[in-house]
Amino acid sequence: GESVGLHLPTLSVQEGDNSIINCAYSNSASDYFIWYKQESGKGPQFIIDIRSNMDKRQGQRVTVLLNKTVKHLSLQIAATQPGDSAVYFCAENTMGYSTLTFGKGTMLLVSP
């Protein structure tokens, strides 16, 4: 479910480092996953998605890994930049359902 009452965990990295943001999901029936980026004061924006028939998908500087065995999702950001500083949410969906279930989010802070 949604952990909306908890403060966000924070990941602090240096510019140029690779960042890994993790997400555990609870519903074994979920078969579609999305990562969103939310900058301060804005709505979340789509970064990358993955379906359960894949275990890895790459975009521009981002890679999503899916481990269905342990119900774990990760987002890897290569050569992290200050503009990557934001809150990152994972979301899951089960076929036939109209809603996404969001993870609790992770705040990424990139220092120059």
Next chain:
Amino acid sequence: SQTIHQWPATLVQPVGSPLSLECTVEGTSNPNLYWYRQAAGRGLQLLFYSVGIGQISSEVPQNLSASRPQDRQFILSSKKLLLSDSGFYLCAWSRIEVRAGLGYTFGSGTRLTVV
């Protein structure tokens, strides 16, 4: 292309006053529509969603209500605001099959402060 409009961007309201936040979508038909709330430094809490005109599903019992008077219009309301209603309110839309359109597209949000 599809766009989502949400207003106002910021709102300061006294306790006990009414609330009306509006969200409209352009460039698509029969979207799913959603209202989320986000407290400062917290996650996303689903408040309401709608899969069609007049069809509202409430996720959390509270001081708020939602209506969908037109296909691409979603309104969040309250008759009497509480201090605890303060937060960042986000509207979103998706295709009927959520994954067909890469999940949700969010609006820019409304920062509500109840004083």
